[in-house]
Amino acid sequence: MSELLTAEDVRAALEATASVDERAKIQRRMTDQATSVIGVRMGTVFEIARQGSGMPLHEVDRLLDSDAYEMRMVAVSILDFKARKRGADREALYELWMRRLDRIDTWDFIDRSAPRVVGWYLLDKPRDVLFELARSDDRWHRRTSITAAFWIIRAGDLDDPLALCDILADDPEHLVQTNVGVALREIGRVDRSRLEEFLERRGDALSAQARRTARTAL
Known part of the structure; x- marks a missing residue:
């Protein structure tokens, strides 16, 4: 899997590596019990995001629609990976992040992406x-x-x-x-x-x- 292009690809990749034990572990640290958990270890989530870092922003937006914790973690991680790239369209990344602020609602979604996606964009603004x-x-x-x-x-x-x-x-x-x-x-x-x-x-x-x-x- 060289590059994930759709939200469906991400869900399939996550579900293929899910485990009951990991789901229980993640659920214990959820701050909002309404958030669903697939059950994928964070290292795997980040690797899926890295491989999908070329995903178009409209597909990242679709990931943020998901109620699944790992889907949204992939989304914010992709935004972070995109922000690191030379020539990144920081305005587009920032605008998507801020428009979907209501979906970035756990401490680790924020920590994973706010410094580079929001802070970096605002350096000269x-x-x-x-x-x-x-x-x-x-x-x-x-x-x-x-x-x-x-x-x-x-x-x-x-x-x-x-x-x-x-x-x-x-x-x-x-x-x-x-x-x-x-x-x-x-x-x-x-x-x-x-x-x-x-x-x-x-x-x-x-x-x-x-x-x-x-x-x-x-």
């Missing part, structure tokens, strides 16, 4: 959308905002990521706090003094885990 997401009532939108910022931090641009951390410092959601901690750690690796200033000013608002993660850069 206004980041208003990230601030809108950071103020959303939806926990996945808030996690998206800070996770997309990872790529911006990597570029050495710290102002907006720090402002996002400020908004999310006292977020009540554990799955948002964990990535605030990661963002702060990466900020500290670029500019220790700015992390120190943030922790002095806002450290008490962070969860204990986020604070510990951030301090590993000191």
